[in-house]
Amino acid sequence: MAGVIPIEPQGCASHEVLRERGQREVFCGLTGIVWMHRKMQDAFFLVVGSRTCAHLIQSAAGVMIFAEPRFATAIIDERDLAGLADANAELDRVVAQLLQRRPDIRTLFLVGSCPSEVIKLDLARAAQRLDAQHFPQVRVLNYSGSGIETTFTQGEDACLAALVPHMPQAKPAAAPQLLVVGTLADVVEDQLQRLLHAMGIDDVAFLPARHSRSLPEVGQNTRMLLAQPYLADTARALQARGAVHVPAPYPLGAVGTTAWLGAAGDAFGVTRAHLLSVTEAARQRASRALAKQREVLQGKSVFFFPDSQLEIPLARFVSQELGMRLTEVGTPYLHRAHMAPELEQLPQDVRLSEGQDVERQLDRVHAQRPDLVVCGLGLANPLEARGLTTKWSIELVFTPIQGYDQAGDLAELFARPLNRGMRLAA
Numbered sequence: 104m105a106g107v108i109p110i111e112p113q114g115c116a117s118h119e120v121l122r123e124r125g126q127r128e129v130f131c132g133l134t135g136i137v138w139m140h141r142k143m144q145d146a147f148f149l150v151v152g153s154r155t156c157a158h159l160i161q162s163a164a165g166v167m168i169f170a171e172p173r174f175a176t177a178i179i180d181e182r183d184l185a186g187l188a189d190a191n192a193e194l195d196r197v198v199a200q201l202l203q204r205r206p207d208i209r210t211l212f213l214v215g216s217c218p219s220e221v222i223k224l225d226l227a228r229a230a231q232r233l234d235a236q237h238f239p240q241v242r243v244l245n246y247s248g249s250g251i252e253t254t255f256t257q258g259e260d261a262c263l264a265a266l267v268p269h270m271p272q273a274k275p276a277a278a279p280q281l282l283v284v285g286t287l288a289d290v291v292e293d294q295l296q297r298l299l300h301a302m303g304i305d306d307v308a309f310l311p312a313r314h315s316r317s318l319p320e321v322g323q324n325t326r327m328l329l330a331q332p333y334l335a336d337t338a339r340a341l342q343a344r345g346a347v348h349v350p351a352p353y354p355l356g357a358v359g360t361t362a363w364l365g366a367a368g369d370a371f372g373v374t375r376a377h378l379l380s381v382t383e384a385a386r387q388r389a390s391r392a393l394a395k396q397r398e399v400l401q402g403k404s405v406f407f408f409p410d411s412q413l414e415i416p417l418a419r420f421v422s423q424e425l426g427m428r429l430t431e432v433g434t435p436y437l438h439r440a441h442m443a444p445e446l447e448q449l450p451q452d453v454r455l456s457e458g459q460d461v462e463r464q465l466d467r468v469h470a471q472r473p474d475l476v477v478c479g480l481g482l483a484n485p486l487e488a489r490g491l492t493t494k495w496s497i498e499l500v501f502t503p504i505q506g507y508d509q510a511g512d513l514a515e516l517f518a519r520p521l522n523r524g525m526r527l528a529a
């Protein structure tokens with residue numbers, strides 16, 4: 104097992120957390136549409152929002168559209184804001200037009216925004232009304248992507264939570280099923296599914312599925328394995344339907360992926376020896392890819408601003424598998440139960456922070472001057488101007504990074520800005 108680092112807790116589960124409640128610098132939940140519209144190929148996301156919302160989505164996703172887009176914005180204008188127009192009538196008209204033009208749509212998400220919340224447009228009721236009109240051809244659901252109180256990955260959580268009530272109920276006597284929860288790129292989903300099948304876990308379902316209406320069953324024999332760390336509401340809704348959470352770290356890097364598969368294996372009676380034999384070749388490939396990037400990253404210090412909620416699993420990965428030194432690891436929210444297997448692997452001396460007070464955090468980052476800062480887009484340029492090297496955290500969400508075959512690419516995302524800095528300095 105050359106180069107694979109053993110899964111041994113370093114004991115940070117009880118680490119003290121600095122809690123901050125100040126000004127925040129984060130994107131809103133609309134951003135999730137960018138990766139979810141690529142996953143659910145027959146769904147459409149209709150943002151009910153302003154020109155600002157439309158601009159955000161277009162600029163975030165524009166470069167990635169190769170076919171007719173599966174999202175749009177129904178613009179709320181000044182007349183709506185002033186209460187002069189019936190926003191519901193306008194919405195019904197826009198939806199009818201859209202569905203007539205796009206008969207391929209099977210699920211339509213009405214996505215709430217700050218403006219729709221400001222005018223108190225009841226999108227839950229609108230979705231019910233439109234669903235009654237258009238189901239079974241189209242299912243109409245709603246969730247909020249508003250940026251007032253959320254961080255950008257919570258848009259996915261809200262979207263998946265909206266799907267849960269529509270999942271069929273599994274029979275009490277149904278055979279145990281593994282439900283993998285969280286959007287994964289198709290290539291990653293295929294790889295992980297192959298490995299799970301090779302381990303002997305045959306009944307594996309994914310939420311979301313590629314076809315938005317192929318919703319898996321859920322019930323007391325569902326074993327829920329989270330593939331993304333920001334799905335608190337979805338997990339709660341699934342548990343209320345009987346699903347049992349399988350605690351696991353997240354499938355990042357060779358160690359993380361082995362531990363994630365191992366947690367599934369434990370829940371389905373797969374022996375450790377069988378897991379290691381099935382994953383042997385993939386672990387070897389991942390180890391070789393990581394060794395190359397470790398030459399650049401070993402001993403380098405890294406500071407994570409709170410942004411995507413992926414920060415703790417990423418910090419575990421870079422410290423445990425690449426030998427980076429963690430200075431501060433910020434997360435917008437800390438879900439102790441979902442994060443426990445990751446926290447156990449973090450070094451004792453790392454500073455964890457939850458929430459944000461951006462000015463204070465900037466003071467700390469300038470005082471520490473880490474080799475690499477992982478942060479949101481809004482902070483990257485000012486930090487670069489002050490001589491720090493940055494990585495956009497959103498890139499780590501948009502890129503397929505889970506699983507063995509992506510471990511090298513994930514490490515390279517951290518190494519690239521440092522390599523670029525070295526080339527510029529040479």
Ligand code: SF4
Nearest residue numbers: 131156216217249250
């Ligand atoms: S939902 Fe709110 S934060 Fe997001 S783009 Fe629209 S106005 Fe801005």
